[in-house]
Amino acid sequence: MASPSVLRTNSLGLQRFGLGFRLGQPPGARGEARELLLAEIERGTVAQPTNLPFAGSAEIGAALYAFEDQEKSEREARRVLAQNAAAPNASVPNAAGQGAQIATAPPGAQVGTAPPGAASSVQNQMPQPSKPPNEPALPYKTYRDEVLARVLLALEPDGGIGERLVQFWSNHFCIGATKSNMTRIMAGAYEREAIRPHVFGRFEDMLVAAESHPAMLDFLDNRLSIGPGSPAGKRRGRGLNENLAREILELHTLGVSGGYGQIDVTNLARIITGWTVVGREGGLGAPGSFAFNAGLHEPGEPPLLGKPYGQPGQEKGLAAFSDLARHPATADFVAIKLVRHFVADEPPPALARDLATVFRRTDGDLKAVSRALLESDVAWEAQPTKIRTPQEFLIAAYRALGRKPDSGQIIGPLGVMGQPFWQPSGPNGYPDTNDAWASAEGIKTRIDVAANWGRQAAGSVPDPRALAEDALGPQISAETRQAIARAESKSQALALLLMSPEFQRR
Amino acid sequence: MSDTDDDCERMTASRRAVLGAAGALFAWSFVPKFAYAAAGSRDPRFLLVVLRGALDGLSAVPPIGDPDYLGLREGIALAKDGPDAALPLDGFFYLHPAMPNLARLYASGQASIVHAAATGYRERSHFDGQDVLESGQGGPGRTESGWLNRLIASLPQGEAVSRHGVLGVGVVPPLVVRGQAPILGWAPPRMARAGPDLMQRLGDLYGERDPGLARALAQAIETEGIAQRRGMAGDTRGGGGPDSIEGMKRIAEGAAGLVGADDGPRIAALAFEGWDTHANEGGAKGRLAQLLGGLDGALATFEQGLKPVWKDTVVMVVTEFGRTAKVNGTVGTDHGTGTVAFLVGGAVKGGRMIADWPGLRPEQLYEKRDLKPTTDIRAVAKGVVSELFGLSGPVLAEKVFPGTGEIAPMQGIVG
Numbered sequence: 001m002a003s004p005s006v007l008r009t010n011s012l013g014l015q016r017f018g019l020g021f022r023l024g025q026p027p028g029a030r031g032e033a034r035e036l037l038l039a040e041i042e043r044g045t046v047a048q049p050t051n052l053p054f055a056g057s058a059e060i061g062a063a064l065y066a067f068e069d070q071e072k073s074e075r076e077a078r079r080v081l082a083q084n085a086a087a088p089n090a091s092v093p094n095a096a097g098q099g100a101q102i103a104t105a106p107p108g109a110q111v112g113t114a115p116p117g118a119a120s121s122v123q124n125q126m127p128q129p130s131k132p133p134n135e136p137a138l139p140y141k142t143y144r145d146e147v148l149a150r151v152l153l154a155l156e157p158d159g160g161i162g163e164r165l166v167q168f169w170s171n172h173f174c175i176g177a178t179k180s181n182m183t184r185i186m187a188g189a190y191e192r193e194a195i196r197p198h199v200f201g202r203f204e205d206m207l208v209a210a211e212s213h214p215a216m217l218d219f220l221d222n223r224l225s226i227g228p229g230s231p232a233g234k235r236r237g238r239g240l241n242e243n244l245a246r247e248i249l250e251l252h253t254l255g256v257s258g259g260y261g262q263i264d265v266t267n268l269a270r271i272i273t274g275w276t277v278v279g280r281e282g283g284l285g286a287p288g289s290f291a292f293n294a295g296l297h298e299p300g301e302p303p304l305l306g307k308p309y310g311q312p313g314q315e316k317g318l319a320a321f322s323d324l325a326r327h328p329a330t331a332d333f334v335a336i337k338l339v340r341h342f343v344a345d346e347p348p349p350a351l352a353r354d355l356a357t358v359f360r361r362t363d364g365d366l367k368a369v370s371r372a373l374l375e376s377d378v379a380w381e382a383q384p385t386k387i388r389t390p391q392e393f394l395i396a397a398y399r400a401l402g403r404k405p406d407s408g409q410i411i412g413p414l415g416v417m418g419q420p421f422w423q424p425s426g427p428n429g430y431p432d433t434n435d436a437w438a439s440a441e442g443i444k445t446r447i448d449v450a451a452n453w454g455r456q457a458a459g460s461v462p463d464p465r466a467l468a469e470d471a472l473g474p475q476i477s478a479e480t481r482q483a484i485a486r487a488e489s490k491s492q493a494l495a496l497l498l499m500s501p502e503f504q505r506r
Numbered sequence: 507m508s509d510t511d512d513d514c515e516r517m518t519a520s521r522r523a524v525l526g527a528a529g530a531l532f533a534w535s536f537v538p539k540f541a542y543a544a545a546g547s548r549d550p551r552f553l554l555v556v557l558r559g560a561l562d563g564l565s566a567v568p569p570i571g572d573p574d575y576l577g578l579r580e581g582i583a584l585a586k587d588g589p590d591a592a593l594p595l596d597g598f599f600y601l602h603p604a605m606p607n608l609a610r611l612y613a614s615g616q617a618s619i620v621h622a623a624a625t626g627y628r629e630r631s632h633f634d635g636q637d638v639l640e641s642g643q644g645g646p647g648r649t650e651s652g653w654l655n656r657l658i659a660s661l662p663q664g665e666a667v668s669r670h671g672v673l674g675v676g677v678v679p680p681l682v683v684r685g686q687a688p689i690l691g692w693a694p695p696r697m698a699r700a701g702p703d704l705m706q707r708l709g710d711l712y713g714e715r716d717p718g719l720a721r722a723l724a725q726a727i728e729t730e731g732i733a734q735r736r737g738m739a740g741d742t743r744g745g746g747g748p749d750s751i752e753g754m755k756r757i758a759e760g761a762a763g764l765v766g767a768d769d770g771p772r773i774a775a776l777a778f779e780g781w782d783t784h785a786n787e788g789g790a791k792g793r794l795a796q797l798l799g800g801l802d803g804a805l806a807t808f809e810q811g812l813k814p815v816w817k818d819t820v821v822m823v824v825t826e827f828g829r830t831a832k833v834n835g836t837v838g839t840d841h842g843t844g845t846v847a848f849l850v851g852g853a854v855k856g857g858r859m860i861a862d863w864p865g866l867r868p869e870q871l872y873e874k875r876d877l878k879p880t881t882d883i884r885a886v887a888k889g890v891v892s893e894l895f896g897l898s899g900p901v902l903a904e905k906v907f908p909g910t911g912e913i914a915p916m917q918g919i920v921g
Contacts, residue, residue, distance in 0.1 A: 178749075221785045224836040239835025243784040246630070246841065256631045256646070262873070265630075416696045418677035425558065425748075425779045428633045436678045438718060441691030444726035445677055447708060451700035479714045483707055492704055499708055501716035 004474060007031065011473040012384055015506035016342060017374060019160030019395055021471045023402030029158050030473055034374065036159045041370050044200045046162035048192055049149035053142060057189040057214055060142065061288010064185050065280040067138040139185035143177060146188020147421045148407040154395045155404065165199045165370060166191065167391060168341050170422070171429040172334075173210040173252060175219040177422045182218045182277070182288070187422035190215035203334065203364030204325035208318065211248060212290045214277040220244035220427060227273040227298025240298075245269035247427045253324040255333035260305060267302035271309055272317045331359035337432070338373060343382050345433045351378045384505040387438045389430065390417035392506075393446065397498050400471045401457045409456075413449045418442065447499055454495035464493035468500075475502045549666060550853065550894040551765050551812065551819040553774045554654060556680060557801070558636060559781030561825040563845030564877060565794055566605075567619055571598030574866035578832045582789045582839075590790035595619070596859050603790050604799040607806040611850055616809075618854055618919065620847040620886055621861035624827055624879030630841035632782065635826030640682035642884070642907045653906050654775055655685030657891055660905045666772060667895060673729070673774035675761050676748070682775045690729040690771050691722075692764055694756045699730075732770050736763045749780030751800040758804035762811025778804070781825060785836040805850050817852035820890055820920060824883060830875050831866055844877035847886060853894065855921035860886075882913050889916035 010033035014020055017037050029036060054060045136144070154163045170191045177187040194213045198206035210216055217223040222244040226233045233239060245268035250256045274297035278284050284291035292314035301310035307323070309316045324330060335355035339347035351373075358372040359365075373379055388396060394413060398405055414420045424430045431437070461467055468476060468484045480500040487493035497503060568584045569575050570592060576583050584592040584602065592600035593609040599621065601609050611617035627638040627646070634646035642653025654672050661668040671688035674680055683689050705727060712720035738760065747753045757776050764770045780797055787794050805821065812819050828845030844864070849856070864870050864878040872878040888902045892915045903911040 178747075221836060221838075224785050226835050228835065233835070238837075241784055241834055241836040241838065242840050243782075250631050250633075256629075256634050262630065412697070416677070418693075426632060426782070431678060434718070435681075435684055438722055439674070439677070439679045439691050440689060440722045440725035440729065441674075441679065441693050442677050443719060443722040444691070444730065445693070445697070447700045447705060447723075448697050451704055452697065477715055479711055483711045487707070488703065492707070495700070495704055496707060496711070500711065501719060504719070505716075 007474040009380055010034065011475050012506065013037070013380055014159070015388075015396070016380075016384070016386075017159075017161050017164065019154055019157065019163055019392075020399060020506075021396075021473070022155070022158065022399040023467075023470070025158050033159070034380070037161045038371065038374050040157070040159045040161050041200060041367060041374065044367055046166060046196045046199050047153060047156075048196060049146070049153045049188075051145075052149050052188070053145055054189065056193055057186050058286045058289050060185055060189055061214065061278070061286060063138065063142075064181060065287050068181065069280070139181045142185045143187055143422075144407045144411065147410055148405075150188060150191070150421065151395060151398070151405060151410050155399055161370065161374070162199060163395075164342075164392075165366075166196055167389075168338065169195045169199060169206065171424070171432075172337065173206070173216070174424050174427060174429040175215045175422060176424060176427070177420075179219050183215050186213075186215040186218075191422070198366065200367040200370065201365075202325075203330075203359070203366055204322055206366070207252065207321050207325050210252070211244070211272070211317075211321065212275060214288060214290055216244070217275060217277050217290070220247055222272060223276040225269060225273055226296045227270060229299055230273060230297050231295045233296070233298070240266065240269045240273070242266055242269040245272060248324070251428055253333070254327055254329040258327070258329035258333060264304055267304050268320060270298040270300070270302045271304065271320050273298045274313065275317060325364050326360075328356075328360060331356040331364070335359060335369075338369070339379075341432050342373060343379050344385055345435075348378050348382070351376055385434070386506055387434050387504050388506055389432075389437055390414055390419035390446075391421070393417070393498075393504070396503070397450070397453055400467070400498070400503075401453065401461065401494070403457060403460065413452070417445050417449060446504075447495070450495040450498040451491070453498060454491035454493070457494055458489070458491040461490065461494060464490055464497060467494075468497045471497065472500070472502045477502060548818050548853075548894075549772070549815070551772055551815050551851075552891065552894055553761060553765060553776070553808065553819070553821045554682060555801075555804070555821060555823040556636070556640065556682065556775065556777040557781050557823065557825040558632070558777050558779045559783075559825075560632060560635070560827050560829055560841055561781045561845055562783055562787065562794060562829040562839050563621060563623075563825075564828070564831060565787065565789075565839075566602050566798060567595070567621055567846045568592055568600050568602070569598060569621070569863065569866070570600045572863070572866050578866060580833055581837045582787050582833055584789055592790075598863075599859050599861070602795065602798050604795040605802040607802045607809075608848065608850065611805065611809070612857055615856040616852055616854055617848065617850040617856045618858045618860055620849065620881055620883075621859060622844045622864055622877055622879055623847050623861075623881040623883050623886065624844050625883050627827065628843065630827065630843075632826060632841070637681060639824060639826050639883070640680060642682075644909050649681055651685030652680070652682035652775075653887075654682045654773055655687045655689065657895070657897070657906050658687040658773060659685065660897060660901050661895060670769065670771045671725070673761065673764055673771040675757055675774065675776035680775045680777050688725060690725055690732075690764070692729050692733065692760055694753075694760055729764065732764055732767050733760075735769075736767050738763050748776075748778050749797070751796065751803060754778050754800040754804045755807055758807035759811055762808050766812045766815055783829070783838050784834070784840060785838040787833075787838040805848075808850070819851040820853050820894055821848075821850040822887065822890060823848035823850070824887075828877050831871050831877055832875065842876035843872045844879035847883055849886070849890065849919060853920050855919060860916075860919075881916075884910055885913050885916045886919065888913070889919045893917075893920035 011030050013033045175183050175190055177184045190213050194209040220243045221241045225241040226238045228239040242265050246265045249260050254260055274293045276293050278287050278289050278291045280287050284293055294313050297313060301308040304320050309320055311319050335352045336347050339352045355369055355372055359369050362368045419430055465485055480502055484493045484496050487496055570586045586592055586600055590603050592603055595601055608617055625638050626644055627635050637646045637649050640652045641649055658668050658672050671690050672683045673690045674683035675692055677693045679689055679691055709723050712723055761774050761776050765774050783794050808821050824847045825845055827843055829839035829842040834840050862880040864880050868874050884907050891897055
């Protein structure tokens with residue numbers, strides 16, 4: 001039997017490295033938390049969500065283009081209708097005015113069944129839903145299904161280090177679902193295809209999978225970038241877009257102080273010209289899938305960090321990614337971010353150094369890096385200062401209450417708490433410090449959400465006091481126990497449990 | 507500051523005036539020596555709007571009078587006549603046609619525009635650029651506190667400004683308001699509020715167990731109280747985010763409601779997003795035009811919502827850096843350097859372009875690609891807050907914008 005202090009550490013560890021208490025979890029889970037999480041790492045795979053309408057981005061791409069074509073023809077039909085109505089001798093009064101409005105309505109100005117938080121975004125020019133009128137448009141519907149499947153999957157594991165690492169890497173290599181129809185509809189598939197398979201694999205493989213995914217190529221504009229000296233560049237007079245190249249160096253690999261300059265940004269942009277998304281006509285492959293288009297590729301041997309890359313075609317980018325993945329600055333950058341996420345806003349330097357060393361020694365073996373994190377006593381024994389992110393909070397709450405949300409119950413609260421799936425405000429992803437999440441407005445909003453969840457669960461939880469003992473285990477304080485016992489109602493008691501410092505911090 | 511009007515008019519805020527070192531040093535001597543020496547009976551309001559993503563200043567305020575402008579901006583250039591013509595400012599600079607409210611405020615002397623401006627940051631990372639803009643530090647990586655928070659902390663305790671703290675709009679408060687001084691938080695409500703009894707019980711629990719959460723909750727309750735007294739509570743409309751026209755309007759309404767309250771914060775910061783126009787930026791119409799329209803609507807909302815205190819208000823609109831002078835390969839612009847800042851409000855000595863124009867020929871550009879910055883945003887910010895709140899030069903140079911003793915507050919911006 002473990003000592004009380006070991007039990008407290010283990011209980012906290014399930015929150016820090018995993019998804020936290022789950023109603024009905026095996027009685028021994030808390031006592032063997034570290035073994036449980038390490039065994040999950042050794043298994044080396046992360047489960048995939050199920051019950052999705054599309055298997056992957058290839059199917060999604062075809063469906064998206066078909067959807068957009070249909071939208072276009074319906075818009076055209078409406079326009080013709082409006083023109084006819086506006087013609088002289090039309091019998092309907094005011095038809096001319098209405099027709100003009102429809103014909104000139106700017107994109108993004110539609111009203112109706114658009115989803116909350118997405119409708120009037122300038123970047124997110126979500127087309128008006130086609131019939132039936134109350135059914136959301138295909139990109140949003142697909143996003144919604146992917147979000148639900150993703151959260152339901154996270155309700156299952158006893159430990160959950162794999163799911164936590166999916167969240168971490170998905171945010172590291174983030175895309176933004178509000179950029180376009182394509183990023184919206186592919187956001188879930190991106191995580192399934194570029195992130196999940198590599199969480200316990202090699203960093204380089206995840207890097208290549210992320211940068212070559214249609215969602216990323218669309219999000220950071222590389223599908224539009226054209227080598228000025230390429231056949232297409234000479235013919236069309238268009239050129240480079242350095243958006244993706246800059247963020248690869250700054251956010252995905254070396255970090256902003258990793259020792260690169262403007263010339264490296266421009267040259268990496270040259271190196272990855274031609275990494276694009278197949279258009280609807282499907283010349284280079286399945287519509288909507290990744291392709292290397294040699295006709296867009298800038299010829300030459302541009303140097304990156306002083307080393308020239310003269311490989312043919314797509315090999316050039318793969319070679320650059322291979323070197324970036326092995327660069328010492330990448331190891332340092334990733335190690336610090338991991339420790340900041342799991343352990344403390346101010347990462348203990350020795351721990352970050354150790355992880356960076358493992359990263360370098362193993363050429364970015366993420367299984368070895370994750371194992372080193374979980375084997376560190378420093379990582380286990382640090383005080384629980386970090387507040388759970390809204391996504392962690394939502395998943396932890398549903399696990400503790402033993403309930404299953406529908407998609408609206410996920411998307412609504414995550415929107416108000418400021419962390420909807422796959423839509424950070426920029427390519428640097430969601431913030432990862434208490435400054436951001438433990439703010440005045442952030443805490444107030446969490447309380448509103450927790451009050452809501454307490455009301456929803458009040459009928460299904462027999463005794464909130466017993467649940468608090470189960471959920472918080474050896475971490476529960478006398479004050480929290482008393483506050484829950486004295487609550488005016490079951491729903492208030494549950495809200496107090498969910499908002500208690502022991503539940504919020506990890 | 508009326509005794510310095512003539513000098514300032516001539517030296518620092520005249521049309522495309524040259525801000526020479528001598529002029530700046532001369533202006534320095536007019537800064538009040540004591541905090542609050544100049545504030546007098548004014549009860550000022552200051553709102554800082556951060557445009558995240560790097561606003562293209564050459565599209566927002568196009569220098570159509572510059573012979574090199576048109577050639578750099580193929581596909582997105584604005585014209586001074588014809589349909590969708592840019593709005594005239596001074597015959598050299600024009601305003602994007604999506605901003606009629608700003609044009610009106612400028613014409614009536616309630617707005618000035620700073621051009622070819624930047625912070626001291628010369629790299630091109632959004633996130634470092636925003637950190638520098640908001641932390642007020644000389645470089646990135648020092649993000650413990652923001653300059654508006656240190657501004658409040660530098661004011662005498664008990665004054666209305668410091669007593670009411672700084673408002674950070676958004677679920678995640680912007681860095682510029684973070685720090686030791688009290689922060690109030692507010693975001694457009696989108697969900698039914700929890701009852702006061704639950705808030706009270708959690709306040710008690712946090713008081714016993716978690717000082718950090720206790721402080722955050724106390725500040726949230728305070729702001730909620732102001733919002734209720736202003737009739738803003740219970741409004742749970744949906745609506746877009748801070749990169750949408752509707753979202754910008756709602757954020758502006760809320761900020762104006764709180765800052766306009768007698769017992770509300772005097773200083774606020776908010777952020778609008780989506781300005782990173784790498785591709786298909788658009789000209790008179792299109793993506794950037796929609797965003798600028800949203801900003802323009804927000805400015806009109808401020809004017810309306812702050813009507814009783816508008817004469818004492820300055821709204822300052824800034825962004826982390828500008829964008830490339832030349833359009834890129836995808837009819838957009840990549841990360842650049844110099845850009846614009848807007849100063850709007852009844853307290854602004856308006857109707858003026860403040861710019862030492864560097865020109866747009868290749869050798870006049872910064873690193874042959876970006877509009878060269880000739881005015882330091884920090885000089886503008888220091889000028890505004892020194893005149894608005896009566897802060898002395900040394901306090902500004904040591905506490906608010908550390909290490910900026912060489913950068914004199916620009917004079918004569920606030921009337």
